[in-house]
Amino acid sequence: MLEISDLDVYHGSSQTLKGMSLTLGKGEVLCLLGRNGAGKTTTLRAIMGLARAQRGSVRLDGAEISTLPAHEVPRRGIGYVPQGRRLFSELTVRENLEIGLMTRRSPRRVLDEALALFPRLQERLGQVSGTLSGGEQQMLATARALCIDPSVILLDEPTEGLMPSMIATIRDVIVTLRDHGKAIVLVEQRVEAVLSVADRVCFVENGRAQATMPVQDLRDDPSLLSRYVGVG
Amino acid sequence: MAFGPFLLLATLEGLLQAAVLTLTALGLSLVFGVMRVVNVAHGEFYMLGAVFAWWVASMFGMHPAVGFFVALIVSPIIVGAIAFASERLILKRLNYDPESTIVATIGMLYIIQQTTLLTYGPDARPVPAPFYYRIQLPWFGYSGYNLFVIVAAIVMLVAVWFVLSRTRLGLIMRATQFDRETAQAFGIPIERVYAFVFAAGAMLAAIAAVLIVPIRQAHYLMGLDPLLLSFIVVILGGLGSLRGTVVAALLIGLSDGIISVFFSPTLAKMISTLLVALVLVFKPEGLFGAKAR
Numbered sequence: 001m002l003e004i005s006d007l008d009v010y011h012g013s014s015q016t017l018k019g020m021s022l023t024l025g026k027g028e029v030l031c032l033l034g035r036n037g038a039g040k041t042t043t044l045r046a047i048m049g050l051a052r053a054q055r056g057s058v059r060l061d062g063a064e065i066s067t068l069p070a071h072e073v074p075r076r077g078i079g080y081v082p083q084g085r086r087l088f089s090e091l092t093v094r095e096n097l098e099i100g101l102m103t104r105r106s107p108r109r110v111l112d113e114a115l116a117l118f119p120r121l122q123e124r125l126g127q128v129s130g131t132l133s134g135g136e137q138q139m140l141a142t143a144r145a146l147c148i149d150p151s152v153i154l155l156d157e158p159t160e161g162l163m164p165s166m167i168a169t170i171r172d173v174i175v176t177l178r179d180h181g182k183a184i185v186l187v188e189q190r191v192e193a194v195l196s197v198a199d200r201v202c203f204v205e206n207g208r209a210q211a212t213m214p215v216q217d218l219r220d221d222p223s224l225l226s227r228y229v230g231v232g
Numbered sequence: 233m234a235f236g237p238f239l240l241l242a243t244l245e246g247l248l249q250a251a252v253l254t255l256t257a258l259g260l261s262l263v264f265g266v267m268r269v270v271n272v273a274h275g276e277f278y279m280l281g282a283v284f285a286w287w288v289a290s291m292f293g294m295h296p297a298v299g300f301f302v303a304l305i306v307s308p309i310i311v312g313a314i315a316f317a318s319e320r321l322i323l324k325r326l327n328y329d330p331e332s333t334i335v336a337t338i339g340m341l342y343i344i345q346q347t348t349l350l351t352y353g354p355d356a357r358p359v360p361a362p363f364y365y366r367i368q369l370p371w372f373g374y375s376g377y378n379l380f381v382i383v384a385a386i387v388m389l390v391a392v393w394f395v396l397s398r399t400r401l402g403l404i405m406r407a408t409q410f411d412r413e414t415a416q417a418f419g420i421p422i423e424r425v426y427a428f429v430f431a432a433g434a435m436l437a438a439i440a441a442v443l444i445v446p447i448r449q450a451h452y453l454m455g456l457d458p459l460l461l462s463f464i465v466v467i468l469g470g471l472g473s474l475r476g477t478v479v480a481a482l483l484i485g486l487s488d489g490i491i492s493v494f495f496s497p498t499l500a501k502m503i504s505t506l507l508v509a510l511v512l513v514f515k516p517e518g519l520f521g522a523k524a525r
Binding site for chain 2: 048
């Protein structure tokens with residue numbers, strides 16, 4: 001479904017991705033693990049066209065998307081939940097969702113489906129999003145991405161700074177989305193969250209995928225974490 | 233004239249100044265707020281609005297009202313088209329880099345100004361007011377057209393507010409203003425938004441100029457004063473804050489009008505500049521400064 005090969009990305013003079021390659025199938029959750037600065041977020045930004053690739057390709061269902069303008073990428077069906085949520089915090093919950101719906105022709109159905117996953121947002125539609133709690137903001141960031149009605153969803157540290165009950169909610173939503181056939185790339189630091197939702201794990205180091213394996217391998221051999229990420 | 237009626241006259245002059253200034257500064261603020269581009273050529277779009285108004289009014293000379301109202305539509309459209317082309321040919325190619333675009337818009341200022349001098353000439357030329365009606369108050373008579381300008385500016389402000397806060401286009405502009413990268417990640421073509429905003433900002437300046445040209449005359453150097461005052465207003469109100477722009481334009485316009493009538497226009501400019509200096513020292517983000525990512 002999503003295939004990244006030999007992706008090189010530069011940030012100024014420093015190379016942040018050095019031949020990154022990944023594949024992602026329909027209904028699969030792939031988790032990117034790695035130290036800070038390893039290239040996980042840059043990988044997601046490169047998929048979205050927000051970080052320009054100097055070399056390599058990003059293919060969605062066989063079609064090259066790395067050459068598209070950034071605003072065309074979500075129209076092809078890729079939803080993005082950025083690190084730190086990056087809500088339009090002066091806009092209301094409804095307006096944030098409306099921005100997510102702009103690429104859709106039948107927004108009502110998509111909005112209803114997104115709100116069904118996060119009923120609490122239904123009560124907050126008129127509230128300015130910057131005044132929501134951290135958990136509610138994460139719900140809104142995820143719902144906003146779902147309003148694109150994506151086939152692929154990129155989630156960058158969705159549980160960062162959340163309390164345990166909210167982490168469980170986000171995890172349940174990821175499982176639901178996977179069960180609905182969505183392909184998900186998840187950047188996550190919490191190992192227990194990775195183990196509970198991921199199908200495969202990709203260890204990212206120095207801007208490239210060092211190793212990709214089924215999550216079961218990580219369950220069987222936790223020492224892999226210390227080998228690739230330096231924790232565990 | 234007694235102090236009371238004199239103050240009323242000064243306030244009316246101040247409101248006229250504030251009305252035109254609000255529209256002009258709103259254009260500058262919109263461009264900076266959404267695009268983060270400091271448009272030094274903004275005053276020249278104002279000047280072009282007045283010059284094209286003279287040109288259109290001269291062509292439709294059968295009745296001043298016909299010429300004026302055609303100019304009120306045609307002149308901003310021509311100015312908007314010029315601004316749109318400038319954005320595509322210059323600002324887009326500079327990737328909207330803040331420093332480069334300042335230099336580029338300074339260049340645009342001189343190109344527009346000198347082209348106007350070469351084609352339109354150095355003379356100040358009047359555009360007839362669409363109507364002459366004098367409102368007779370107990371103490372003095374006042375031009376009905378001046379009041380029309382104030383009302384027209386208020387109508388334009390309400391229209392801009394409506395577009396920004398109640399329409400899909402306004403939502404797109406606000407999202408782009410707040411976080412351009414995230415806006416792109418949700419399918420908003422920010423370069424098209426920028427082109428539209430740059431043209432719309434120039435059109436607001438042109439509308440202000442068409443409204444004022446029956447009172448002030450069209451001249452190729454007339455853009456400099458509104459540019460300076462617009463910068464004062466935008467800095468005072470807070471860069472990118474439309475609410476701040478309106479409040480600051482009222483403040484500066486009223487004080488400028490009142491001080492000019494009671495004392496001198498030079499003193500009015502000195503006080504405005506001093507006000508900006510104080511704001512920059514004590515509240516650098518302006519009265520309603522908006523923080524952007």
